[in-house]
Amino acid sequence: MAASTALPACAVPQTGPLAQREFPEPDHPYRSPFQRDCGRIIHSRAFRRLAGKTQVFTDRGSDHFRSRLTHTMEVAQIARTIARALGLNEDLTEALALVHDIGHPPFGHAGERALDDAMQQYGLRFDHNLHALRIVEYFENRHLDFRGLNLTLAVREGIVKHSRDYSAQEHPELAAYFLDRRPPLEAQLIDLADEIAYLTADLDDGMEAEILTLEQIRSGVNLFERYFAPLAAKHPGAPEKLLFQEALKLMLNALADDLVVEIRRRLVAEGIRDLEGIRRAPERLAVFSPEIEQLRWEAKEFLYRNLYLCEDMASGHRQAAQVIADLFAEWMADPSLLPPGYFGQVEEEGAARVIADYIAGMTDHFVLKMHRSVRKMVVPGRQ
Numbered sequence: 001m002a003a004s005t006a007l008p009a010c011a012v013p014q015t016g017p018l019a020q021r022e023f024p025e026p027d028h029p030y031r032s033p034f035q036r037d038c039g040r041i042i043h044s045r046a047f048r049r050l051a052g053k054t055q056v057f058t059d060r061g062s063d064h065f066r067s068r069l070t071h072t073m074e075v076a077q078i079a080r081t082i083a084r085a086l087g088l089n090e091d092l093t094e095a096l097a098l099v100h101d102i103g104h105p106p107f108g109h110a111g112e113r114a115l116d117d118a119m120q121q122y123g124l125r126f127d128h129n130l131h132a133l134r135i136v137e138y139f140e141n142r143h144l145d146f147r148g149l150n151l152t153l154a155v156r157e158g159i160v161k162h163s164r165d166y167s168a169q170e171h172p173e174l175a176a177y178f179l180d181r182r183p184p185l186e187a188q189l190i191d192l193a194d195e196i197a198y199l200t201a202d203l204d205d206g207m208e209a210e211i212l213t214l215e216q217i218r219s220g221v222n223l224f225e226r227y228f229a230p231l232a233a234k235h236p237g238a239p240e241k242l243l244f245q246e247a248l249k250l251m252l253n254a255l256a257d258d259l260v261v262e263i264r265r266r267l268v269a270e271g272i273r274d275l276e277g278i279r280r281a282p283e284r285l286a287v288f289s290p291e292i293e294q295l296r297w298e299a300k301e302f303l304y305r306n307l308y309l310c311e312d313m314a315s316g317h318r319q320a321a322q323v324i325a326d327l328f329a330e331w332m333a334d335p336s337l338l339p340p341g342y343f344g345q346v347e348e349e350g351a352a353r354v355i356a357d358y359i360a361g362m363t364d365h366f367v368l369k370m371h372r373s374v375r376k377m378v379v380p381g382r383q
């Protein structure tokens, strides 16, 4: 890792407007506001449900695949390391990493696509960032004095903006989140820490699932081969599995290291010295160097071609899409089949939004259970 150069003026401060909450609360004697946000996220029900949500693999017979929860912990570890190297706000970065996937529905990206397809039939969209905001502002309900988790403004802004920008015209409801400005670096780096985590983890899990082979990865992912070939030459006879893990670790380090160096290089090159400069920059500053960016794309394309969209995974994706489409259609046809708490919101929010909220919160296991029970309920009465 490159030598640490602190960029304290670029960090989100522990006090001030970004550390404020919608419902004011007294300061804690020894925990920063963002440390408290980390605690609130970890203790939430939605966070615990990440343990039961697919990252890439749904039940393929190994206990070693990443779930959304273990993926989230890996992202938090990587993001916090990068934040520390850059002298950014580590507590805020950790909170943003912990919450970054909390809005994801069951069955990974197949589930998200299916939910979005169902919503589009009613002129709506499903967006996991906006759903995450609804979870922390509304669905989590464990405080006497307010609804939701009452997270700081910086965390709510990061939930909305860590991976994409939203236009103020299309989303007037997000006006409080400085839509015409870039997010702080702590939020910008989450999306890339996420990529670093899954590019490497999915190669690992793809091997574990016996969908990817070492030869395939060596010939298709140059950033992996860059480390694997010299290790194999230096350690003839070493177990292949250890060489693979060692090379994967070096690949992960190279991506994280490059991000630290490139962010710092851009800040210096563009004369940006503080948070205001980051917010006013014409583009996001958390990016990889051009060389690593190219290698990252190559690795990502390799994973799409050989893993995410491969024939071996397709039947699982079709099943996931069918389960979600069926449930959505059944509840749209008769919203009174929803649990009373959700049914009670239909008048105010519309059935499609309420059904999407309900399905998005489910674990893989629970959505399958609901699919079985809803079909049992409706099949005798309908054909």
Ligand code: MG
Pocket: 071, 075, 100, 101, 194
């Ligand atoms: Mg993620």
